[in-house]
Amino acid sequence: ETGVTQSPTHLIKTRGQQVTLRCSSQSGHNTVSWYQQALGQGPQFIFQYYREEENGRGNFPPRFSGLQFPNYSSELNVNALELDDSALYLCAARPAANYGYTFGSGTRLTVV
Amino acid sequence: GQSLEQPSEVTAVEGAIVQINCTYQTSGFYGLSWYQQHDGGAPTFLSYNALDGLEETGRFSSFLSRSDSYGYLLLQELQMKDSASYFCAVILSGAGSYQLTFGKGTKLSVIP
Numbered sequence: 001e002t003g004v005t006q007s008p009t010h011l012i013k014t015r016g017q018q019v020t021l022r023c024s025s026q027s028g029h030n031t032v033s034w035y036q037q038a039l040g041q042g043p044q045f046i047f048q049y050y051r052e053e054e055n056g057r058g059n060f061p062p063r064f065s066g067l068q069f070p071n072y073s074s075e076l077n078v079n080a081l082e083l084d085d086s087a088l089y090l091c092a093a094r095p096a097a098n099y100g101y102t103f104g105s106g107t108r109l110t111v112v
Numbered sequence: 113g114q115s116l117e118q119p120s121e122v123t124a125v126e127g128a129i130v131q132i133n134c135t136y137q138t139s140g141f142y143g144l145s146w147y148q149q150h151d152g153g154a155p156t157f158l159s160y161n162a163l164d165g166l167e168e169t170g171r172f173s174s175f176l177s178r179s180d181s182y183g184y185l186l187l188q189e190l191q192m193k194d195s196a197s198y199f200c201a202v203i204l205s206g207a208g209s210y211q212l213t214f215g216k217g218t219k220l221s222v223i224p
Contacts (some may be wrong), residue, residue, distance in 0.1 A: 033212060042199050042214035043155065055209040090154065092212070098144060098156040099203055101212060 004029075006091050008106035013081050013111050021076040021107045023091030032074045033101065034066060035090040043090055049074060069075045078109075115136045116215035118200050123221045124190055132185045132218045134200030142205040144176050144183045145212065150196045158185070160203075187220075195222045 005024045013019050025032060031050045035043035045058035049068035063079040072093070078085060088108050092101040115137045134144070143162040147155040159167055161176035161183060173186040181214040187194055197217040204211050 031210075035214075042201075042216045045211060045213055048209065048211055050209065055207070056211045058211075092155075093182075099145065099162075099210065100156065101145075101159050102156040103147075105154045 004091055004093050004102050004104035006027045006089075006107050007104065008107060009107045011110070013109065015081055015083060015111055017081050018064045018077065019081060019109065020063050021078075021089050021091075021109070022073065023075070023093075023104055024073045025074060025093035025102070027089075029049070029072055029093035029102070030096060032068055032072075032091060032093045034074075034076045035092065036060075036085075037088040037090055039087075047078065081111045085109065114202070114204070114213055116200055116202060116213070118198075118215045119135050120216065121219045121221070123223060124187075126190055126192060126222055126224050128190050129186065129188050130190060130191060130220065132198050132200075132220070134183045134185075134215060135139075136181050136183075136200070136202050136215075138181075138204060138213070140204040140206045141178070141181075141202055142210060143203040144174070145201045146172075146174055146185045147199045147201060148196050149199065149217070155199065158198075158215070161221070185219045190222050192222050195220060 019098040033048040036044040037043040068074040088106045090106045093103045118134045144160040149155045159174035176183040199217045201214045
């Protein structure tokens with residue numbers, strides 16, 4: 001498997017609900033990062049995982065959490081959804097010796 | 113805090129050359145990357161500069177001056193398909209991890 005795959009592509013949730021977004025990357029890409037991108041803005045760093053441990057976090061509240069699994073898949077969980085959480089959520093992965101990230105196509109989350 | 117500055121919009125003629133500048137103020141600077149994103153698409157890695165100087169990849173070149181906290185992306189022989197948003201992104205090091213932080217992006221419009 002090559003590249004980064006995200007699911008679902010689109011999602012509509014109600015304020016206050018919880019959501020789980022998924023990402024699958026290729027073998028050897030053991031660093032995975034999640035980003036939130038609002039329309040017309042640059043991606044904002046949420047957090048990063050390396051070998052299943054979080055090793056970096058951006059300015060996002062604790063209701064944004066994640067997991068990385070041994071099979072190079074990962075999850076982004078968001079609790080207590082707010083209207084402002086509506087955005088494109090991007091997953092990006094890279095191997096240890098390379099600083100070029102491969103991005104997935106993203107999940108478009110709409111909170112109503 | 114961290115800041116990256118790049119022009120919000122640039123327009124150039126097909127076949128011409130365009131330069132997109134990026135200045136940054138960060139702590140823990142490790143390197144500078146550039147990403148391209150078409151409307152509705154995922155960011156795509158273009159280049160990475162860890163050392164001062166010019167890196168060339170086909171029609172695209174990227175430059176870094178660490179002493180000036182400045183870099184640029186140079187696009188030659190512009191094509192219509194180059195119309196996209198271009199993001200400079202710094203790689204920051206700290207606590208044993210490397211994180212990618214994006215600027216707000218430059219929207220490039222290539223006109224006939």
